[in-house]
Amino acid sequence: MIGATGELGRAVASILAARDGGPGGVQVRAFVRRPLPAGSPPVDEVVTGDLHDRDSLREACADVTAMFLVSSPTQDQVELETNAIEAAEAAGVERIAKVSNIPIAGLESGLHGNHRAIERRLAASSCRSTILQPSFFSSVIDKQGDVVARGAVVLPTGSGKIAWIDPSDIAAVAADALVRSDLDGPLHLTGPDALDGDDVGARLGVKRIDLPLDKWRETVVASGLDPWLADSSVHLFEAVARGALAETTDTVERVLGRPPRRVFER
Ligand SMILES: NC(=O)c1ccc[n+]([C@@H]2O[C@H](COP(=O)([O-])OP(=O)(O)OC[C@H]3O[C@@H](n4cnc5c(N)ncnc54)[C@H](OP(=O)(O)O)[C@@H]3O)[C@@H](O)[C@H]2O)c1
Known part of the structure; x- marks a missing residue:
């Protein structure tokens, strides 16, 4: 399991740990670059390494049947995840469950371009x-905890709706994908409702703020967000405002x- 310290990785490990030893039980090996924090779900084994370090990936993939692959939204994500895919191929890993995002027409560079490139690499893989x-x-709204506590939520997405998903549902699908053989290919995962920013504010019981995107970018870059990711997010929010993430699916x-x-139900 790659990304075992992250939000989805922890949730997937927790689901697999609950199955461990029972029907469908699996042995979990976590691949981490820092120790698992206290309170992390139990895993059977830990390999310390880095997605930059191909030797550590080789060690981590030995005797592995299925790989959970998630990494951070960074400029070098294609290189890092390709390292993991190549290690999996060399070790004869049968299947990979990769966390990607929803393809959006016109977003072929930045964060979206990276995910599309990794998907193409996986389509050509022996795994x-x-x-x-x-x-x-x-x-993602949890990151605005202080703002929400003061009675507001910032969503610079105009009247665009988003079919928000609870990450525990993504993790549950990922955990199944690691042990089932009928879930090949892309799975478009959404929650049950498409909500615009005002709907989110109403569910949270706070005022929704819709900042102009240049102002939003300036603010988040000043607080430390990688400008590359800020630009990708601006393009994504523009697409959201045009309705690109409003579709709900029955996939979950x-x-x-x-x-x-x-x-967002409190
Ligand atoms: N947030 C959303 O709404 C959303 C929507 C669609 C898709 N996604 C996708 O979901 C993915 C996860 O994003 P996130 O920010 O939420 O992730 P996250 O929870 O921060 O998890 C990222 C994991 O990857 C690990 N990692 C990163 N670089 C690594 C490296 N060089 N070597 C080893 N491990 C490494 C991190 O380890 P450390 O703990 O050591 O950093 C962490 O465990 C991204 O690909 C993003 O594009 C997110």
């Missing part, structure tokens, strides 16, 4: 793969046999 293409995680229900969770 079978599931491409998890989730909408916005509802947990089809895979898990239950509807996706409702989001």
Whole structure:
């Protein structure tokens, strides 16, 4: 499991740990570049390494059947995830479940371009793969905890709706993709409702603020966000405002046999 210290990685590890030893139980090896924080879900084994370090990936992939692949949205994500895919291929890993995002026409560079390039690499791989293409995680609003506590939420997306998804649903689908053989290819994952910024504010019981995108970019870069990621986000928000992430799908229900969770309900 790559990304075991991250939000989705922890959630997937937790689901697999609950199955460990029981029917469908699996042995989990975490690949981490820093120790698992206290309170992390239990795993069977830890390999310390880095996606930059191909030797550490080779060690991590030995005798592995399935790889969970998630990494941070960085400029070098294609190189890093390709290192992981090549290590998996060399070790004879059967399947890879990769966290990607929803393709949007016209977004072929930046963060979206990176995910599309990794998806193309996986399509040409000897490993079978599931491409998890989730909408916005509802947990991104948690990063605005202080703002929400003061009665507001910032969503610079105009009247565009987003089919927000609870990350625990993404993790549940990923955990299934690692042990099932019927989930090859892209899975467009959404929550049950498409909500615009005002709807989100109403569910949270706070005022929604819709900043102009140049002002939003200036603010987040000043607080430390990588300008490359800020630019990718600006292009994404422009697409959201045009309705690019408003579609809901039945994929979560089809895979898990239950509807996706409702989001932003307090
Ligand atoms: N947030 C959304 O709404 C959304 C929507 C659609 C798709 N996505 C996609 O979801 C993915 C996860 O994003 P996130 O920011 O939420 O991730 P995250 O929870 O921060 O997890 C990223 C994981 O990757 C690990 N990692 C990063 N670089 C590494 C390296 N060089 N070597 C080893 N491990 C490395 C991190 O380890 P450390 O703990 O050591 O940093 C962490 O465990 C991204 O690809 C993003 O594009 C996000």
